[in-house]
Amino acid sequence: MPVSYEELAIGYEFPPTSYELSPSLISKYLKAVDSAGDAFVPPLAIAARAMTGLTGVLSLPPGTIHASQDFEFYKLVPSAAVVNCQAKVVRKVSRGGMRMLVLELNVFDRSEEMVQSGKATIILPS
Amino acid sequence: MLSGVYQGETLPPVVRHITQEKINLYAEASGDFNPIHIDESFATQTPLGGTIAHGMLILAYVSEMMAQAFGQNWAANGRLSVRFKTPARPGDTVTATGKIDSIRKEDGISYVDCSLECHNQKDEVIVTGGAMVKLPYNLGETRDPR
Numbered sequence: 001m002p003v004s005y006e007e008l009a010i011g012y013e014f015p016p017t018s019y020e021l022s023p024s025l026i027s028k029y030l031k032a033v034d035s036a037g038d039a040f041v042p043p044l045a046i047a048a049r050a051m052t053g054l055t056g057v058l059s060l061p062p063g064t065i066h067a068s069q070d071f072e073f074y075k076l077v078p079s080a081a082v083v084n085c086q087a088k089v090v091r092k093v094s095r096g097g098m099r100m101l102v103l104e105l106n107v108f109d110r111s112e113e114m115v116q117s118g119k120a121t122i123i124l125p126s
Numbered sequence: 127m128l129s130g131v132y133q134g135e136t137l138p139p140v141v142r143h144i145t146q147e148k149i150n151l152y153a154e155a156s157g158d159f160n161p162i163h164i165d166e167s168f169a170t171q172t173p174l175g176g177t178i179a180h181g182m183l184i185l186a187y188v189s190e191m192m193a194q195a196f197g198q199n200w201a202a203n204g205r206l207s208v209r210f211k212t213p214a215r216p217g218d219t220v221t222a223t224g225k226i227d228s229i230r231k232e233d234g235i236s237y238v239d240c241s242l243e244c245h246n247q248k249d250e251v252i253v254t255g256g257a258m259v260k261l262p263y264n265l266g267e268t269r270d271p272r
Contacts, residue, residue, distance in 0.1 A: 025155070032151040033186035034142050043201045044189045045155075048182050052157035062161045063172050066181035068209040076202045125172070 002059035005092075005099060005124055014087040017053035021046065023079050040076040047071060047118055050085040050105050063125040067100070071118040075109070083115060084108045090119070097126035127197045131238060131265055137224035140191040144179050146216040152183045178213035179220075184244055184253055187222040195224070196238070196259045203262070208242065208255030218246045224257070229265060236261040 003012075021041045029045040030037040077083065084107070091102035101122050107115045128135065146166075153159050158180055161168040169177040185208065192200040214220050222244045230237040237260055244253040 028151075029155040032148060032155040033183060033190070034148070035186070035190050038193075038198070040198065040201055042186070042189060042193070043204070044182060044186045048156040048158070048186075051182070055158065060160075062168060063174075064160060065162065065174075065178075065213075066210055069181065069185065069206070070208075071204075071206045073201050073204045076198055 003057060004059045005061075005101065008058075008089050008092060008101070010089055010092055012089040014054055014057050016084055016086050017050075017056075018082060018084045019049055019053065020082045021049070021077065021079060025049075026079055039078070041079055041081065043071070043073045043077075043116055046077060046083060046107055046116060047105075050083075050087070050107050050116075050118075051120060053085050054087055054103070054105075060122070061125055065123055066120065067123050068121040069118065071116060073116045074114050077109065077115055082110055084110075091121075099124040099126065128195050131226065131229065131236070131261070133226055133229055135226045137191055137195045137226070137240065139224075140187045140194070140222040142187050142220050142222075144183075144214050144216055144218045144220055146177060149177065149179050149183065149216065152180055156180065156182065158182070174213060176215060178215055179218075181210045181253075184210075184214050184220060184222075187220060188224075188242055188244060188253065188257075191222045191224055191242075192240075192257055192259065196261070199259050199261055203260035205258040206242075206255065207257070208253050210253055211251045212246070214244075214246060214252050220244055220246055220252060222253075227256075231264050234262075234264050236263065236265040 087105045093100040105118045
């Protein structure tokens with residue numbers, strides 16, 4: 001059952017998700033971003049999948065937009081790797097007509113080494 | 127890759143033309159089908175007045191620029207911090223630019239700090255921020271010899 005903004009509390013941890021960075025997925029991503037790519041998965045492709053993985057759990061209203069983003073990349077990831085994503089709510093602001101969420105994301109590989117971490121600030125329509 | 131890493135060096139820009147088709151492709155590749163990106167009839171009813179590109183699509187261009195400049199060091203040892211200022215829309219030409227602001231050398235590692243910006247054809251800033259790349263070696267001369 002998707003969680004709504006109202007139900008979220010600071011510290012809420014989303015159920016972890018796991019996905020394969022399959023060659024076909026990466027190929028589709030590279031085509032979409034007009035990139036030739038190289039032997040490793042683009043870090044933003046991993047981040048995009050990690051964030052989208054949340055949308056199955058988090059019920060965000062249409063029109064939600066991205067306000068800011070931080071990332072740190074720790075290691076190269078080969079195509080076909082399986083990664084695990086963990087995310088939690090680190091900030092929630094509701095003031096006047098503005099509603100904002102700050103989510104922290106961490107991505108690990110199968111050996112449980114951190115691949116990347118990030119923080120996304122999103123603004124929900126009033 | 128950059129031929130030399132110098133303070134003040136401008137990174138080779140990445141220029142991309144945004145179309146609704148590319149936005150739709152990105153939605154499919156990322157799984158982000160927020161109607162603000164792909165549903166014109168919905169988007170025109172919002173304060174944004176029309177569809178906009180995914181912020182992460184624009185960041186992919188920034189990441190491409192960093193990868194072209196620093197190779198695999200970017201994906202293995204990079205840090206990015208940005209704010210989205212103005213949405214990119216279908217029809218826009220987005221240019222990602224960057225400049226090396228400073229280089230710090232410590233214990234055989236070089237930390238390269240860059241300022242970043244993406245703007246459209248009207249020079250409106252779409253994304254602004256900074257990036258840091260850790261190079262696993264000590265750069266020699268980091269002042270531009272030219």
